[in-house]
Amino acid sequence: MKRPLYVAGAGAVTPAGLNARQTIAAIRACLSAFEEITLGPLGVPQVVARIPTHRRLHRSEGEWLVNMAARAINEALGAVDPRVAAATVLLVATPESFRNHPAFAKVPVHDFLAMLVERTGRKFHPASRTIDGGAAASLGLIERAANLMEDQGVAQVLLGGVDSLVNDADLARLGQAGRLKGTNAQGLVPGEAAVFVRLAREPKRERVVAAIHGIGLAQEADSVLSERYSQGRAMLGALRDAVNGSGPSEPDIDFIISNGNGERYHGWEMLIARPRFYRTRRELMATAYPAMTVGDIGAASGALALMLAADSFREEYAPGAVALCEVASESGLRAAAVVMRTSGGR
Structure with a gap:
């Protein structure tokens, strides 16, 4: 990198908290957001980490991802002048394409960003994009974020992702591979979250x-x-x-x-x-x-x-x-x- 970028803010919705402060506090306190649910007609128990929510926010998997991401983005962006938001680029990592995530059954991935921007109630820079590649993809675009701010006059970049492994398709896929915690003592606990960080070229007003x-x-x-x-x-x-x-x-x-x-x-x-x-x-x-x-x-x-x-x-x-x-x-x-x-x- 030619010069460092600064993490000037963040927003999050996770099983541990509905904002960044609550999430960080839970992680620092070593709390667990795990719970046991039952899968299928046979009532097979499974440990997951899911966000408690009203069903009107989770009418479909696609709408759920949009609602999570919009909340985290608005928290990370904060109360800013609309002109600043319009000069802000959104780089959003979505569930990896090989998973055929059920969120995109009714909401095609190429329409996801437009729905997300509309849900935030803001206008963002036209260079905003969704990213395939999973967890590592967002970190991989840090240099691109720096170039956008350096060469295209972008004020700041909101970099992050949204995902949920607590859905029938992923649970069935992971279960068939023997990767879920429960049947496998060294398995994973499916979770769901939206997390974004605000990247800036210069540190301003932050202690x-x-x-x-x-x-x-x-x-x-x-x-x-x-x-x-x-x-x-x-x-x-x-x-x-x-x-x-x-x-x-x-x-x-x-x-x-x-x-x-x-x-x-x-x-x-x-x-x-x-x-x-x-x-x-x-x-x-x-x-x-x-x-x-x-x-x-x-x-x-x-x-x-x-x-x-x-x-x-x-x-x-x-x-x-x-x-x-x-x-x-x-x-x-x-x-x-x-x-x-x-x-x-x-």
Whole structure:
């Protein structure tokens, strides 16, 4: 990256809270938003993390994603002049296309952004886009966000994602593969969420902000969907690319924020990748796993990692000044972002 970008705000709707503050508080307190539901006519129990909501907001899966995302976007954007909103780009990661998410059965993915913008009641920059690629896709577009602000006069970028794995199609797919927690002690807990961070070129009016100094992106051939376990090559490449610049390097990293969801696959991948990357001796590498509170939230996971890093610096509970966000998508995309504590303008 030519210059750092600043995380100047965030918005979230998760099983742990209906805004960013509630979500962060629940993660810090190590609370769990898990609950047990029954699946199918036989009443098979399943642990999930879902957002309690009125059924009028969840008439269909597509409408539910739109409602979640609109709420999180409006929180992240805040009360701004309509002209600022019109100069703001939305980059929205949606559920990965291979999943054939039921949300897009009635709402085609190419119409999703227009519906979302209409639901927010705002007007956004025409460069706004939806993104395929899952959790890692949003982090992978940080450099694009920087270029939009540098070259096209964009005021700011709202970067994030919306997803729900708590639907019949994903539950059946994950269950058939033996990946759900319950039947598999090392399975994942399906969750749902919308999380967005507001990226700016300059820190303005924030007491303390988080600066993104480097990113890395790579594609893993041996994804969790393949018949082979990952050797961590793509994640290792993403980690190395993230520190391959003028910002913090590997010895400077104080803690990790990971979207690891508890699956054996992820544990083995990081067991191989991390020792190859972290070569500086450490007594302890503190690691935050937000999925322990909100479950696997798919495409929203990347923005949640950035939001948690920024809040830990702002509220001064971070174990150090440099965080490394490690994010993996189900289909194999891997991303890493180096985030550093820095004083903002007053």
